Amino acid sequence: MNLTDVALNQKVYIEDILGTPKVKRRLLDMGLTKNTEVKVLGHAPFGDPLKISVRGYTLSMRKEEATKIKVREKQ
Template sequence: MTLKAVSPGSRVIVQKLTGKGDIKRRLMDMGIIPGTEILVQKVAPLGDPVEIKFKGYNLSLRWNEAETILVKPNEKS
């Protein structure tokens, strides 16, 4: 499943980044790498942007960026 499909309040673990080029590099530079736990905090009414929290800070992602992040549910939460 992609980060775009996750509902607010859910915790997920990043499995893979499917984006290419600048988008993938930008996400990796911010610390979104496989194994990272992400809490989806808010989703705008029309779905764009998605606000997430990870590694102690908040980040808003566009829908097209969120759909390049493959995640799995966090079994520990």
């Protein structure tokens, strides 16, 4: 599943980041690396942008970017 499929207040872990090298680098620079815990905090009325918690800070990202982040539930 990708980050846009995650329910509100659910914690998941990043499995992979897809996209062009430029997009991947941008997301990695924001701290979105493999096995990092991410919690979905909310989203705008039409679902864009998405508000997440990662590494102790809050981050807003476009839905288009969030679809490129593959996540898994805690095992």
